[in-house]
Amino acid sequence: MTPHPLVFCLSMLLVTGCATRAPARTDTRPFAWKASLSLTIQAPRWDLAANVPATLLVRRPDVLFLQLRGPIGGPLAEACSDRAGVSVLLPAERRLLVDTDPQAAIGAATGGALALDGLAALLLGEAPGWDVGPDGSVALAEGRVAMLGRDAQGRLVSLVVRDASGTDLLQATWEGWIRREGAWRPGKLGLRVAPLDLDVEARFRSWEILGSVPVTCAHALPGGGPEGFAPERLGEHVTGPGTAPVEP
8 A cells, every 4th residue: 555645744744766856966065864764654544554664864954855665675755855845756656745835834744843943853862942941841832832851861752742722732752762973863763743643653773974965855856846747735735725734
């Protein structure tokens, strides 16, 4: 079963080798983290349960890239987000989902709980740039509140974001820390996105630092995407037609 395109997108948004695409554009600004991982996705709304291998690239504050692969290693999907937009490429279906406002897209997917840099931080096992109180609490916009939990070494172990009514929007847990290049990176990340009834578990096999990253975001290619792919509006898949995205 091929997972719903939204689930591909959210795997990047919450945790982002297509032969038909144009040559990669190389961005030489250092530096980025690369991770090899497996993703387990539970999405009852789309009757989906899947486990797929993946490669993740994260460069704070503005670049996320995720490639999901099939059982024999071929690409199932590539998702990429930068300051100019976010796109999800599904080569087998010849589909391209695009949004020119990555902050709004991520905000819509998380009920307004996160912005782009906040998501990048969580994937690396770091706290977003929030003003955290002594008790681990954070006052966010529109009455939302976050609670951060840390272990004895100061590493993140849990995060809960709630709306003004006290309803959970986002839950995250970290464990199995890996020491790489003087930094701690998670061995396992669990994410629960309550508004979408979506659960994602990432098990990281390895982390490494890259001095520069070949970044190919489909929305940044000449013509707005690979040849033969007609862009679709990503927001309709995240929020549903006629539903306004939640501001982050």
